Amino acid sequence: MLERVEVEAFLTLAELLHFGRTAERxxxxxxxxxxxxxxxxxxxxxxxxxxxxxxxxxTPIGHLLHDGLRPAIDQAETxxxxxxxxxxxARIRVHVGYSTPWCGDLMISAGDRLLAESPDADVTFEExxxxxxxxxxxxxxxxxxxxxxxxxxxxxxxxxxLVSEPRTxxxxxxxxxxxxxxxxxxxxADTRLIPxxxxxxxxWQAMHFPSHTPSGxxxxxxxxxxxxxxxxxxVAAGRGVTIAAARAARYHPHPxxxxxxxxxxxxxxxxxxxxxxxxxxxxTRLAELAAGVAEETEGR
Amino acid sequence: MLERVEVEAFLTLAELLHFGRTAERxxxxxxxxxxxxxxxxxxxxxxxxxxxxxxxxxTPIGHLLHDGLRPAIDQAETxxxxxxxxxxxARIRVHVGYSTPWCGDLMISAGDRLLAESPDADVTFEExxxxxxxxxxxxxxxxxxxxxxxxxxxxxxxxxxLVSEPRTxxxxxxxxxxxxxxxxxxxxADTRLIPxxxxxxxxWQAMHFPSHTPSGxxxxxxxxxxxxxxxxxxVAAGRGVTIAAARAARYHPHPxxxxxxxxxxxxxxxxxxxxxxxxxxxxTRLAELAAGVAEETEGR
DNA sequence: TGAATCGTTTAGCCCAACTCAACGATCGGA
DNA sequence: TCCGATCGTTGAGTTGGGCTAAACGATTCA
Numbered sequence: 001m002l003e004r005v006e007v008e009a010f011l012t013l014a015e016l017l018h019f020g021r022t023a024e025r026x027x028x029x030x031x032x033x034x035x036x037x038x039x040x041x042x043x044x045x046x047x048x049x050x051x052x053x054x055x056x057x058x059t060p061i062g063h064l065l066h067d068g069l070r071p072a073i074d075q076a077e078t079x080x081x082x083x084x085x086x087x088x089x090a091r092i093r094v095h096v097g098y099s100t101p102w103c104g105d106l107m108i109s110a111g112d113r114l115l116a117e118s119p120d121a122d123v124t125f126e127e128x129x130x131x132x133x134x135x136x137x138x139x140x141x142x143x144x145x146x147x148x149x150x151x152x153x154x155x156x157x158x159x160x161x162l163v164s165e166p167r168t169x170x171x172x173x174x175x176x177x178x179x180x181x182x183x184x185x186x187x188x189a190d191t192r193l194i195p196x197x198x199x200x201x202x203x204w205q206a207m208h209f210p211s212h213t214p215s216g217x218x219x220x221x222x223x224x225x226x227x228x229x230x231x232x233x234x235v236a237a238g239r240g241v242t243i244a245a246a247r248a249a250r251y252h253p254h255p256x257x258x259x260x261x262x263x264x265x266x267x268x269x270x271x272x273x274x275x276x277x278x279x280x281x282x283x284t285r286l287a288e289l290a291a292g293v294a295e296e297t298e299g300r
Numbered sequence: 301m302l303e304r305v306e307v308e309a310f311l312t313l314a315e316l317l318h319f320g321r322t323a324e325r326x327x328x329x330x331x332x333x334x335x336x337x338x339x340x341x342x343x344x345x346x347x348x349x350x351x352x353x354x355x356x357x358x359t360p361i362g363h364l365l366h367d368g369l370r371p372a373i374d375q376a377e378t379x380x381x382x383x384x385x386x387x388x389x390a391r392i393r394v395h396v397g398y399s400t401p402w403c404g405d406l407m408i409s410a411g412d413r414l415l416a417e418s419p420d421a422d423v424t425f426e427e428x429x430x431x432x433x434x435x436x437x438x439x440x441x442x443x444x445x446x447x448x449x450x451x452x453x454x455x456x457x458x459x460x461x462l463v464s465e466p467r468t469x470x471x472x473x474x475x476x477x478x479x480x481x482x483x484x485x486x487x488x489a490d491t492r493l494i495p496x497x498x499x500x501x502x503x504w505q506a507m508h509f510p511s512h513t514p515s516g517x518x519x520x521x522x523x524x525x526x527x528x529x530x531x532x533x534x535v536a537a538g539r540g541v542t543i544a545a546a547r548a549a550r551y552h553p554h555p556x557x558x559x560x561x562x563x564x565x566x567x568x569x570x571x572x573x574x575x576x577x578x579x580x581x582x583x584t585r586l587a588e589l590a591a592g593v594a595e596e597t598e599g600r
Numbered sequence: 601t602g603a604a605t606c607g608t609t610t611a612g613c614c615c616a617a618c619t620c621a622a623c624g625a626t627c628g629g630a
Numbered sequence: 631t632c633c634g635a636t637c638g639t640t641g642a643g644t645t646g647g648g649c650t651a652a653a654c655g656a657t658t659c660a
């Protein structure tokens with residue numbers, strides 16, 4: 001097992017890539033950092049940092065160690081912080097994010113069950129924007145959220161799929177497809193899709209606002225918008241079409257907008273997300289409870 | 301951040317609940333353990349162990365800290381071990397478990413993709429027994445497995461549902477229900493269900509071999525068997541019925557056994573499981589790849 | 601080519617981690 | 631009820647190693 005100083009020196013140096021500033025941050029001399037890292041490298045049996053007097057870089061093995069150690073240490077610190085908070089008699093606080101009203105409903109039910117178990121818990125909710133689905137988690141404001149998958153980020157844990165909703169195509173009432181009643185993904189090539197401008201990962205954008213049909217035809221996009229409620233107005237005005245979950249028809253009806261079920265699109269999947277290093281007992285429990293609620297209400 | 305000795309003293313004492321033996325294991329004097337724990341308690345701000353000169357017990361806050369710290373430290377040690385192994389030029393080793401042939405097929409595909417990425421990886425497979433679905437993981441023999449959910453264990457991480465299969469009822473060909481073609485869960489009350497004797501958690505057993513119908517009628521059980529292949533013979537011989545996934549009809553055909561689809565049963569869900577403290581990069585990557593395979597082959 | 605920057609090394613100091621031994625509390629058995 | 635055994639705690643004393651300072655050497659840029 002590694003000494004505390006070894007872990008701190010390694011993680012800080014991996015972040016700053018500078019012995020002097022690492023020493024400064026840890027209130028140690030540069031020499032000590034050098035010695036500590038050297039000692040670590042002897043224990044591991046490999047160089048962890050490529051360094052000259054001008055540059056410091058992680059080696060592949062250094063990267064491997066960092067990727068494994070960083071979340072583990074974060075988790076340990078979270079555990080200690082939770083114990084300290086409990087010692088000070090702090091209430092359990094969980095801030096829950098959700099991306100759509102149906103996700104919100106599910107999480108509120110789960111939150112109610114958590115409150116039934118721990119009456120003095122403090123469960124709060126926040127709707128997250130599709131334009132920036134992960135920043136709430138990353139800034140630590142949100143502890144756990146139910147939102148659109150896929151999310152494959154190294155620092156984020158994605159729980160099981162809790163909700164799976166068929167995709168629908170939202171078109172103006174006078175659109176040719178509206179008469180037909182259903183749509184196919186190929187039809188998108190003959191429309192203009194309104195994407196939501198976003199800080200989301202590329203694979204996430206590509207999943208929700210595809211740029212090509214399965215056969216490879218390009219899907220024209222309009223200028224992106226920032227908020228979901230802008231989209232409905234634009235669709236009604238005939239400026240384009242958009243893709244949404246089937247339940248949006250119930251939750252977001254809008255005159256002049258017709259919801260067409262896709263014959264062939266993959267459903268939109270929603271799952272729980274939380275930061276790998278910040279999985280408190282309350283987050284774990286809420287995830288379990290939410291899975292229970294999802295199972296019971298399935299298909300409704 | 302906690303010192304190494306503090307963490308080791310705390311975790312060892314939480315396990316052994318004995319200052320003397322903790323000191324012995326850590327090659328320290330009992331006095332040092334006492335001082336270290338005292339120091340930790342001051343830092344946390346609460347008593348972590350209730351102790352007299354005769355008994356040592358974790359307080360609730362001690363329990364909280366232990367539940368959070370134990371997996372985090374395991375993860376950190378796994379990360380260090382992985383780095384040491386990589387330094388020694390060790391090949392990536394992953395031992396994959398699966399409970400059914402269709403789970404095996406999926407994991408073998410995922411394993412092939414891992415091999416495509418890391419040609420020198422060493423991916424091996426093992427079929428796990430329904431009678432003891434978790435021991436392979438817990439002993440560390442299996443790194444990751446695809447098997448029946450739900451699994452809610454503190455030390456095990458359950459990934460997303462990768463496969464969802466309708467439940468079917470397996471009855472002898474001359475069974476009254478066989479003519480009808482389908483079954484309901486209520487019908488189970490009029491049969492004798494053959495359960496598999498198991499070391500699985502109670503909720504797992506109750507999910508797969510229910511003892512009551514939804515309306516509350518008891519479901520008779522026969523003597524449990526140990527292996528799945530025994531079940532088919534017993535069903536064919538008219539000794540009872542059993543529940544299996546729909547795909548079992550293709551993978552385990554047996555003369556004299558009829559597979560009836562349920563009209564109302566929940567599907568059997570299969571998901572990835574791994575030990576919370578042993579999530580290596582290879583395990584993470586394999587989980588991602590398996591999710592990809594599952595998505596592509598969905599519905600087949 | 602020279603100066604500035606930055607990681608490394610070495611020698612030496614000093615503190616805190618550790619041991620030891622005495623102490624006190626608890627419990628079981630006579 | 632008393633005695634002895636067990637076990638955690640406390641305090642004094644010691645020593646090793648973690649740490650600093652300063653000299654050194656490598657790299658980069660003007």
